[in-house]
Amino acid sequence: MKLHVNRDVLADAVAWTARILPSRPAVPVLGGILLDAHGEDLTLSAFDYEVSARATVEAQVAEPGRTLIPGRVLAEITKSLPDHPVEIVTDGAEAILTCGSAEFGLHTMPVDEFPALPEMPPRIGAVGGGLLATAVAQVAPSASRDDTLPMLTGIRMDISGHNVTLAAxxxxxxxxxxxxxxxxxxxxTAAAMVSARVLVDIARTLRAGEVSIALGDGVIGFESVGRRTTVRLMDEQFIDYRSRLANTPAIWATVPVAPLVEAIRRVSLVADRNPAVRLSFGRDQVLVQAGGGDIGRGAEVVAAELEGDGIQIAFQSHFLLDGLSGLETERVRIGMDTPTRPALITDDADDPTFRYLVMSLRLGS
Known part of the structure; x- marks a missing residue:
C-alpha cells in the first residue's frame, strides 16, 4: 500500500475513528484502525463488536492495499504531525508514515484477524445533525448510569411518519x-433503544451536516459527510413514558429561565450535604431557598406568573437544573399538582417539544 493524504484530513479522520477504540481490547486487533486504500479513497475503520466507525477521505493512492495499525498510537502521531502532506507506505510488517522530515515506522497487526464490520442497514430517514445533537443532549442527562439496569442507560427513539421522539x-x-x-x-414506524453514552458521542461528532439514519437486524446506523457508524441496539423494553407525560397539572408557573437557573445555583452554594432546593410560588414571584444545615441558608426571589393556587415544592437541585438546561425558550413552564407529586417542566410554547417530569422531595416540617 502506498498513498498520499492531506495532514489535517487524515488527523480528523483518525481522531473520529479512534474515539470508539476500547481502552482494554478483548483481543489486540480490536485496538487497531484498519486502513483500506482503493481508487481515490482511504477508508479508516474501527470496531469493538458493539460500535463500528468508518471514515472515508480523499487520497492519492499509488498502490492499493490494507493495513491494520495500533489506533491510539496512530491518533497521537497524526495530531502532532507538521503541516505537510502525509505519505503512508507498507513494507512487510511495518507501516511507514512520513510527513515532512518526520518519519514513523509502526508495527502492523494481522489484517485477517480483524472482524468484519456490520453492514449498514436500510436507510429510513434523515435529520439535521445540529437538531439531532441538540435533542440527544436534552434527554441524555436523564438516562441512568447504573449498568445493573441496562434498560435505563439507553435513549428510546420512537419514529412515526415525520415525527421522532427521544426519551430517557x-x-x-x-x-x-x-x-x-x-x-x-x-x-x-420504528422503535429503537440506543446506549445514551454512545448516542451522545455520535450526535456530537456528526452535528455538522445532515445525518442519515438506518435501522434493521438489531443495528442502527448513522452516516454524514464521509462518516459512518453502526451501533448494536439494546433490548426495546422501556417504560410507558407518554402516559406519564400526558398529565395536565392544576397549577402552572411561568418563570424566566436564566434568572431561575442563576438563583438555584447561588442558593445551592450553602446546600452542603442537603442538595434540596425549595420553590415557593406566589402571585408574582417564586422564592428559591436552600440550605438550613451546618453551613447556613440562602434565598432569592425571582419574578414569576402563577396560574392556580400558591404552592411550595422541593427538588434535587441538579435534577432541576438538568431539566432547565434542556430548554430552548427564554421562559419555562412548571406544572404542579401537590408538593408530593412530580412536576412537569416544558418549554414556553403552545405545543411544547421538550417535556421533563421530575420527582419532588418531601418537605420537612
Whole structure:
C-alpha cells in the first residue's frame, strides 16, 4: 500500500475513528484502525463488536492495499504531525508514515484477524445533525448510569411518519424531546433503544451536516459527510413514558429561565450535604431557598406568573437544573399538582417539544 493524504484530513479522520477504540481490547486487533486504500479513497475503520466507525477521505493512492495499525498510537502521531502532506507506505510488517522530515515506522497487526464490520442497514430517514445533537443532549442527562439496569442507560427513539421522539429516564425523572425529520416513507414506524453514552458521542461528532439514519437486524446506523457508524441496539423494553407525560397539572408557573437557573445555583452554594432546593410560588414571584444545615441558608426571589393556587415544592437541585438546561425558550413552564407529586417542566410554547417530569422531595416540617 502506498498513498498520499492531506495532514489535517487524515488527523480528523483518525481522531473520529479512534474515539470508539476500547481502552482494554478483548483481543489486540480490536485496538487497531484498519486502513483500506482503493481508487481515490482511504477508508479508516474501527470496531469493538458493539460500535463500528468508518471514515472515508480523499487520497492519492499509488498502490492499493490494507493495513491494520495500533489506533491510539496512530491518533497521537497524526495530531502532532507538521503541516505537510502525509505519505503512508507498507513494507512487510511495518507501516511507514512520513510527513515532512518526520518519519514513523509502526508495527502492523494481522489484517485477517480483524472482524468484519456490520453492514449498514436500510436507510429510513434523515435529520439535521445540529437538531439531532441538540435533542440527544436534552434527554441524555436523564438516562441512568447504573449498568445493573441496562434498560435505563439507553435513549428510546420512537419514529412515526415525520415525527421522532427521544426519551430517557433514570426512575427519578423522564425527559422527552420531539422533532420533525425527513423519512424515506411517510408511513414509517420504528422503535429503537440506543446506549445514551454512545448516542451522545455520535450526535456530537456528526452535528455538522445532515445525518442519515438506518435501522434493521438489531443495528442502527448513522452516516454524514464521509462518516459512518453502526451501533448494536439494546433490548426495546422501556417504560410507558407518554402516559406519564400526558398529565395536565392544576397549577402552572411561568418563570424566566436564566434568572431561575442563576438563583438555584447561588442558593445551592450553602446546600452542603442537603442538595434540596425549595420553590415557593406566589402571585408574582417564586422564592428559591436552600440550605438550613451546618453551613447556613440562602434565598432569592425571582419574578414569576402563577396560574392556580400558591404552592411550595422541593427538588434535587441538579435534577432541576438538568431539566432547565434542556430548554430552548427564554421562559419555562412548571406544572404542579401537590408538593408530593412530580412536576412537569416544558418549554414556553403552545405545543411544547421538550417535556421533563421530575420527582419532588418531601418537605420537612
Amino acid at each position: 429516564t433514570d426512575r427519578y425523572r423522564i425527559a422527552a424531546r420531539e422533532f420533525l425529520w425527513h423519512p424515506e416513507r411517510p408511513d414509517v
